[in-house]
Each structure stands twice: as structure tokens, then as C-alpha cells.
Amino acid sequence: MKKILIIIGSPKKNSFNKAFAKQAMALLQGHATIEVLDFHDLPFMSPDLEDPRPDAVNRVLQKVQEADGLWIFASEYNLGPSAYLKNLLDWCSRPISHHFEDGTYVTGKKVTFTSVAGRSAGKYVLVALNQMCAYMGMDIMKEHQTGVGLEQADFDEDIPHFREEHFLMLERQVTSFLAFISQ
């Protein structure tokens, strides 16, 4: 079975993106090996920390390298990813050896994106992630990226009420991503 690494790009404990990722994982169950990436202890990326890299960084990069596909669930912070997620991506973009020609931990890595956000339905963070990850040489699934726009009431209650249309988009993304990583 192919390995999918789920990346929750929100630093929030009661993350709405995490809640939606759980729905995706339920759909993926039995079709792929799934793991949620734990990257809470990554230091802020700085070239000063690269030689040698801290253990936490090596552990995370190894998980990324071993995966057949990454599925990123991202909150939208001021039209882009949270600093928490951006930091992970910055670490992933560094060369495996000392030379960029040898590739990075995500060169050619298959990836798909989902965002649970406010009124924008995450469309801006999806644009930002597409741009960044293309720059990083990742193999992006261009179709069926899902953006979920929640209502003010969801934020007031701090409970995401996902609707039928959201689950339909998620099912479509699951099917497409399983096919995409099998190519």
C-alpha cells in the first residue's frame, strides 16, 4: 500500500483543519497507509541550524522522504499559510546533500492541498501553496483541491459544521489522490 503523510498546517489545538483531516483519514482507511506528521518541535528554520541539523528536523524530513504522497490541510492566515506550516515547508525545501542539484526532501514529491478557513474558503492559501510547492519542485495534484468556507457561527461556537457539499468534495479528492499517488 502507498504511504500518505497527513500534514495539519495549523498550530491550533482544536484545529478545524485537523477535524476535516480526520474525515479524510476515515475515507482513506484500508486504501493507503496513513500517518499524521508530528512536527510541533521543529525549530524556526535558519541556515545556522543546518550543520548539523537538530534531531527533530532529521526525524521530520525522514518521514517526509519516506511518504509516497503528502496531504496538506492548511489554515489560511492573512491569505497565506500559518507560520507553523511555512516553517515546515522551508525545512523541506533544503537540499539533501550540500548541493541543490542532488534534490531536496520534496523534489518530485506528490502533494495535494485542502483548506478549512473563513469566508474565502481558503482560496488564497491554496494559491500560495500551489505557488510555493511548484517552486520547490513538488508534483502537485492540480485538480480537486478542496476549500471549505465556514460560517461565523462555526467560529463563535468553535465547532466546525461541515456540510454535505464539503464531504462530497473530500470524497472526490480522496479518490483522485489515491489514483495520483499510484501513477
Ligand SMILES: Cc1cc2nc3c(=O)[nH]c(=O)nc-3n(C[C@H](O)[C@H](O)[C@H](O)COP(=O)(O)O)c2cc1C
Ligand atoms: C492570524 C490569523 C489570520 C487569519 N487570516 C484569515 C484569512 O486571511 N482568510 C480566512 O478565510 N480566514 C483567516 N483566518 C481564520 C482562519 O482561517 C481560521 O481560523 C482557520 O482556518 C481555522 O482553521 P484551524 O482551526 O485549522 O486553524 C485567520 C485567523 C488567524 C488566527
